[in-house]
Amino acid sequence: xxxxxxxxxxxxxxxxxxxxxxxxxxxxxxxYAIQLSDFHGIIPKMMVKQGAEVKAxxxxxYNKSIESMxxxxxxxxxxIEIERGDRRRILTLKILxxxxxxxxxxxxxxxxxxxxxxxxxxxxxxxxxxxxKQRPYDVIANPDTTPKAIFISGYSSAPxxxxxxxxxxxKEKELQTAITALGKLTPGKVHVSVGAGASPxxxxxxVELHTVSGPHPAGLVGTQINRIDPINKGExxxxxxxxxxxxxxxxxxxxxxxxxxxxxxxxSSVKAPKYYTTKIGSEISTFLYASGVNEENFRVINGDVLTxxxxxxxxxxxxxxxxxxxxxxxxxxxxxGWNKPVFDKISATxxxxxSWMQPNKKYDLDTNTNGEHRAFVVTGQYEKxxxxxxxxxxxxxxxxxxxxxxxxxxxxxxxxxEDFSLTEFICISKQPHQKIIRExxxxxxxxxx
Amino acid sequence: MSLKSxxxxxxxxxxxxxxxxxxxxxxxxxxxxxxxTHAGGTHVKAADDLKRTMNTxxxxxxxxxxxxxxxxxxxxxxxxxxxxxEFSLMNDFLTWDNFWIGIIKVLPLVVVSYAVGLxxxxxxxxxxxxxxxxxxxxxxxxxxxxxxxxxxxxxxxVAVVFGVVIGKxxxxxxxxxxxxPALTIRAFLFFAYxxxxxxxxxxxxxxxxxxxxxxxxxxxxxxxxxxxxLGFLAQNKGAEMSYSVSDMFFGFIPGSVGETSAFLILLGxxxxxxxxxxxxxxxxxxxxxxxxxxxxxxxxxxFGWIGESSKFYGLMSFDFWKHLIVGGLAFxxxxxxxxxxxxxxxxxxxxxxxxxxxxxxxxxxxxxxxYPEGVFLAIxxxxxxxxxxxxxVVRGNIKRRMNRLKNATIYPKDSDGKAxxxxxxxx
Numbered sequence: 001x002x003x004x005x006x007x008x009x010x011x012x013x014x015x016x017x018x019x020x021x022x023x024x025x026x027x028x029x030x031x032y033a034i035q036l037s038d039f040h041g042i043i044p045k046m047m048v049k050q051g052a053e054v055k056a057x058x059x060x061x062y063n064k065s066i067e068s069m070x071x072x073x074x075x076x077x078x079x080i081e082i083e084r085g086d087r088r089r090i091l092t093l094k095i096l097x098x099x100x101x102x103x104x105x106x107x108x109x110x111x112x113x114x115x116x117x118x119x120x121x122x123x124x125x126x127x128x129x130x131x132x133k134q135r136p137y138d139v140i141a142n143p144d145t146t147p148k149a150i151f152i153s154g155y156s157s158a159p160x161x162x163x164x165x166x167x168x169x170x171k172e173k174e175l176q177t178a179i180t181a182l183g184k185l186t187p188g189k190v191h192v193s194v195g196a197g198a199s200p201x202x203x204x205x206x207v208e209l210h211t212v213s214g215p216h217p218a219g220l221v222g223t224q225i226n227r228i229d230p231i232n233k234g235e236x237x238x239x240x241x242x243x244x245x246x247x248x249x250x251x252x253x254x255x256x257x258x259x260x261x262x263x264x265x266x267x268s269s270v271k272a273p274k275y276y277t278t279k280i281g282s283e284i285s286t287f288l289y290a291s292g293v294n295e296e297n298f299r300v301i302n303g304d305v306l307t308x309x310x311x312x313x314x315x316x317x318x319x320x321x322x323x324x325x326x327x328x329x330x331x332x333x334x335x336x337g338w339n340k341p342v343f344d345k346i347s348a349t350x351x352x353x354x355s356w357m358q359p360n361k362k363y364d365l366d367t368n369t370n371g372e373h374r375a376f377v378v379t380g381q382y383e384k385x386x387x388x389x390x391x392x393x394x395x396x397x398x399x400x401x402x403x404x405x406x407x408x409x410x411x412x413x414x415x416x417x418e419d420f421s422l423t424e425f426i427c428i429s430k431q432p433h434q435k436i437i438r439e440x441x442x443x444x445x446x447x448x449x
Numbered sequence: 450m451s452l453k454s455x456x457x458x459x460x461x462x463x464x465x466x467x468x469x470x471x472x473x474x475x476x477x478x479x480x481x482x483x484x485x486t487h488a489g490g491t492h493v494k495a496a497d498d499l500k501r502t503m504n505t506x507x508x509x510x511x512x513x514x515x516x517x518x519x520x521x522x523x524x525x526x527x528x529x530x531x532x533x534x535e536f537s538l539m540n541d542f543l544t545w546d547n548f549w550i551g552i553i554k555v556l557p558l559v560v561v562s563y564a565v566g567l568x569x570x571x572x573x574x575x576x577x578x579x580x581x582x583x584x585x586x587x588x589x590x591x592x593x594x595x596x597x598x599x600x601x602x603x604x605x606x607v608a609v610v611f612g613v614v615i616g617k618x619x620x621x622x623x624x625x626x627x628x629x630p631a632l633t634i635r636a637f638l639f640f641a642y643x644x645x646x647x648x649x650x651x652x653x654x655x656x657x658x659x660x661x662x663x664x665x666x667x668x669x670x671x672x673x674x675x676x677x678x679l680g681f682l683a684q685n686k687g688a689e690m691s692y693s694v695s696d697m698f699f700g701f702i703p704g705s706v707g708e709t710s711a712f713l714i715l716l717g718x719x720x721x722x723x724x725x726x727x728x729x730x731x732x733x734x735x736x737x738x739x740x741x742x743x744x745x746x747x748x749x750x751x752f753g754w755i756g757e758s759s760k761f762y763g764l765m766s767f768d769f770w771k772h773l774i775v776g777g778l779a780f781x782x783x784x785x786x787x788x789x790x791x792x793x794x795x796x797x798x799x800x801x802x803x804x805x806x807x808x809x810x811x812x813x814x815x816x817x818x819x820y821p822e823g824v825f826l827a828i829x830x831x832x833x834x835x836x837x838x839x840x841x842v843v844r845g846n847i848k849r850r851m852n853r854l855k856n857a858t859i860y861p862k863d864s865d866g867k868a869x870x871x872x873x874x875x876x
Contacts, residue, residue: 235857331483
């Protein structure tokens with residue numbers, strides 16, 4: 001039995017350059033990289049030295065505050081560089097891949113009969129644990145805790161995001177194994193949501209299935225949590241993205257960490273946007289130039305255009321991403337850009353902007369901010385695209401003034417930065433909502449824990 | 450070299466200098482900036498910015514301004530020569546003579562308002578080192594439309610300086626102010642120079658000057674006046690008025706420069722609602738609020754609780770719905786109450802906020818002994834109460850969340866491993 005979740009508030013951002021549903025195998029990357037910025041709040045302790053040979057699935061470093069949590073190498077090869085930033089903070093680990101890949105082989109796990117502790121230990125040891133995230137705070141889950149429920153969103157609504165119905169095809173076995181294992185880690189339910197169309201996730205057993213419909217952010221797991229079982233102070237929920245379930249499931253079935261992933265290369269700057277099979281940490285150029293680019297001046301984004309992080313053609317695929325978006329840079333002036341009628345950009349108003357007339361038109365947006373940063377002025381706009389029972393502007397202001405009581409009371413526990421991506425997109429004052437929420441969450445975690 | 454690249458070079462030259470905000474204000478007026486999205490946020494942004502938002506409000510005000518320029522002349526010539534027997538829009542209203550009075554009387558108000566206000570804004574931007582904010586683009590247009598036509602320009606300039614500095618900049622600029630700056634300016638004028646702001650001699654160009662000439666002994670001229678409809682009613686002289694309902698609705702009546710045409714204000718309001726710039730909740734609830742108060746007053750008269758001898762009879766017996774088409778109520782509801790910075794910020798709060806603006810406006814209008822108009826006072830009063838209204842609306846949300854908390858399922862940690870170990874070590 002599936003339950004329906006209908007989201008009314010929101011905004012679909014239709015962009016040019018959605019990935020065509022064909023998958024090619026990307027060229028093998030020479031160098032792979034683990035970017036520490038993917039693991040928010042983790043302080044790494046290296047377990048191997050620079051120049052050491054590692055196998056695929058071999059731990060590279062562990063989390064300083066939870067030592068059992070290790071992070072493994074996606075490939076076998078030589079750790080050639082540890083790139084450091086300010087105060088010797090580790091930024092990137094680069095691994096030169098071997099010609100013949102060696103994988104560490106662990107034991108096959110009998111998920112049905114394994115105990116909660118055994119499963120936890122297996123996931124931690126294998127390097128699969130970091131795929132499990134927790135809310136509040138939107139960080140990697142603490143293995144010492146027990147979540148009240150686990151949420152998995154199988155509906156992709158973000159602009160140009162990889163279609164999960166497509167990339168999960170044929171992975172039913174891995175998904176089911178991972179879901180069964182996760183189900184043992186919580187006394188509560190495992191909530192899985194799917195959108196329209198045939199999803200391998202809709203046949204899963206041992207889950208509470210939800211059918212989601214409506215505009216973005218209906219696909220964001222935060223929106224679904226808010227509808228299904230909102231988080232209260234003191235409560236914990238875990239979230240996992242479905243493609244990471246495949247890696248978890250495969251490890252449990254085979255004992256091998258397989259960093260392979262199907263990703264969507266999309267965006268208006270890509271000549272032939274489509275899907276590629278590649279590995280976590282691959283150089284983006286290994287598939288970007290296979291599809292070709294339309295212009296000189298473009299931006300490569302690890303992730304979707306609303307929540308992704310800025311990268312470069314010679315950057316590396318992020319740890320959690322299933323989408324790489326490439327869109328034109330908008331670093332140019334526009335004569336009377338503030339008052340002339342606008343036909344080629346998306347807007348949430350009708351102030352001489354005409355996107356409301358063609359809701360299904362696909363737009364070619366660039367990275368221009370379309371205006372300058374200002375104080376909050378206009379009210380009532382965010383509420384139109386923010387489907388949670390939370391006052392978005394009041395929460396943002398509470399985070400800005402660092403009022404811990406207000407932050408708690410207004411529901412900061414329930415949100416992740418990505419939940420504010422749509423309000424940030426439409427923000428007339430061009431405020432950095434996701435950054436404000438991130439800083440608010442960090443402060444709350446530091447002060448309250 | 451193109452203008453674009455030349456300005457870009459200048460921008461780089463000014464970067465970090467004291468005058469940069471001033472230059473950027475002009476630069477961004479011509480060209481929307483080349484700024485791109487930062488790392489860690491959305492990589493694309495919607496088309497609207499604050500300039501576009503403010504520009505939309507100005508577009509909604511332009512028809513009102515143009516109408517007011519014609520009306521300035523129409524009221525002037527009608528006061529001298531009497532109202533035309535057979536009114537014809539083209540021959541009696543939209544004439545060059547009428548428009549010329551508008552050019553010499555209304556346009557200077559607009560110019561002074563913008564010039565003085567923007568100078569203050571620029572000075573503050575340069576001193577505080579932030580960009581020149583767009584808030585004054587709308588305020589500067591509103592101010593000349595809500596003052597009597599004969600307001601001396603120096604007086605307007607003083608009021609604008611007061612309003613922008615005390616009403617806005619001391620709080621931190623656009624988005625931070627508590628009171629609507631345009632209404633702060635209006636209130637300053639009203640309390641500092643009451644004789645210029647009320648009475649029957651200020652609403653028509655030259656009426657005051659003429660009466661002063663007569664007082665000084667001039668005998669070759671006739672006195673004329675232009676009392677507002679509310680003024681007539683407040684003196685229980687409603688019967689002397691010659692204005693029809695359509696005059697009131699379309700705005701061929703005396704009053705503050707831009708407040709008279711309920712018709713054009715209605716169109717402006719619909720435009721603002723359609724463009725999603727202004728809140729329909731505030732407008733609708735304010736209309737309801739004023740109708741309710743008007744109806745209550747009508748009932749008081751119908752029940753015979755006050756007689757014709759009462760000094761409130763004229764305004765109380767005025768048909769309740771007519772309150773919306775005379776005086777500044779319509780203008781205030783559409784353009785001033787909907788200011789997002791000083792109004793209620795929550796959707797539910799907007800209903801209360803708007804309702805009380807309408808309700809209190811009509812109440813003050815009837816009971817104010819000095820001046821039969823209350824919109825600007827009502828809006829300023831509700832500006833002060835808006836945060837309180839929002840506070841209670843937000844409390845409602847918090848209360849829901851706290852109630853939910855009672856059923857929270859919280860599991861203890863499996864082991865408080867690390868922390869325990871550390872504690873043991875330190876002990």
